[in-house]
Amino acid sequence: MTIRNLAIIGLGLLGGSIGLAVKARLPHITTTGYDRSAEVREQAAALGLVGTVHDTPQGAVKDADLVILCVPVGAMEEAARAIAPGLAPHAIISDVGSSKQAVAQALARALPEHTIIPAHPVAGTEQSGPNAGFATLFAGRWCIITPAQGADPVAVAALSEFWAGLGSKVELMDAAHHDLVLAVTSHIPHLIAYTIVGTASDLEDVTESEVIKYSAGGFRDFTRIAASDPVMWRDVFLTNKTAVLEMLGRFTEDLTALQRAIRSGDGDKLFDLFTRTRAIRRAVIEQGQDDERPDFGREHGE
């Protein structure tokens, strides 16, 4: 099976980047798109994120072999119901959501007759909206595909080929395992970043102005992640609750142990951990998952 027509529902950072990446790397695929915001549809058309922007979800998906839902995970079921009347019987329905068990259930409820192959490209920036997209967002990043037991292998292969065509490395994974892995590599880091930025801005004895001025000591890194889309992230935490709470428990245990080490002046325990974590950074860079330049390649100087 070959994807000839792709429909993108939701034209924000992810949807827009898929459209631009297809235009750049898979130009034989025709793209259509829809967003429930008229303003976003206008911007998407002006930016050329997809070939044709439609005014209705059914219109956008009419000829599609592949539909990718690029909406917050809490909006997946509604978006799936909205496209249902327009879908071709052979169309593959996929998505880009950060929690996969909940999305699979939502899509199965909305589209019980269709081929559903959920996916999650592990890529993004802190920005959102149609202006934020760019064609190289997925290049060199992993896309995790989480087909249900017994899913059509031809559809899985077609979706894998599609993502590989955008420059992604593709991995198949059980949805439950995905949710556990992403809880630790993405959801807990976001939760922690949101928390510390909130804590810092609520202090009485340190002003918000001081927090901002002296943020280059480390805090500013957390502000980037804590600037991510609030609706998307609210939905992630509400839909991947079990895995997030499990991983948060482990994190809190480890933080409590370090707190005790600081209180008791146990320098060796601190030094051992701080040495061990360096190796992980090296591996992240060696495997092409981060910029090797110091400080992420940030500009220094006026």
Next chain:
Amino acid sequence: MTIRNLAIIGLGLLGGSIGLAVKARLPHITTTGYDRSAEVREQAAALGLVGTVHDTPQGAVKDADLVILCVPVGAMEEAARAIAPGLAPHAIISDVGSSKQAVAQALARALPEHTIIPAHPVAGTEQSGPNAGFATLFAGRWCIITPAQGADPVAVAALSEFWAGLGSKVELMDAAHHDLVLAVTSHIPHLIAYTIVGTASDLEDVTESEVIKYSAGGFRDFTRIAASDPVMWRDVFLTNKTAVLEMLGRFTEDLTALQRAIRSGDGDKLFDLFTRTRAIRRAVIEQGQDDERPDFGREHGE
């Protein structure tokens, strides 16, 4: 008082960057340097980090009007004792340590007769060693000077002028307040980053290989900070214990409240916080304390 001769003790990221910044921006100042590692001294000489690398601390400080100790805060007292025999009576002694009350006490013990003006340039990268330094590290960043009550105002002015000359914005602050502010903008962020990277690498149900592969979901940001120098950071936590434990308590309270919101499915609470934290990011960028390009300006694509 004008600084004509500067001695830098410790030629790693900070010491080396000061040397290079002086060469680039204040070329009328003569620089000397010393590091207790012979290998670092050799590298520093080859890289031209300072005008003259000396083989003894006393030799390096002999003609200095200003001595800056660029060693981990736990090594300050020993470094100060080592330079004592060579110091000119009029020399100002300063440092770059991240905790200021403990350093002020250590330097006062070691050099009771000298003018001590502690300082902390809030700048750095995750890299360390003489090769990591660069001349623009301090440009646009804040340098906090923490003179003791009754410190010589002429010496404070000279040190302020020196840091401004390297491109820094200068602020005077009480050492105790500095330690509280930096606990939240630097020390707690580092502690959290070290913790989550440790937690992620110790899980049984998610492999280290998975953590690395899918790190672009947010985790990789934390690995950068968690690659910082282990000795430096061990010493920071041991010497700024009170403020760090205080701020850690606030963070943990807030994290517990969010955990409860996730457990009870309180989406409004999550959404409110996630919206509020975006404003802080905007302010950090508006005030020139971070790169405005998405994702810190990281390279995207193969």
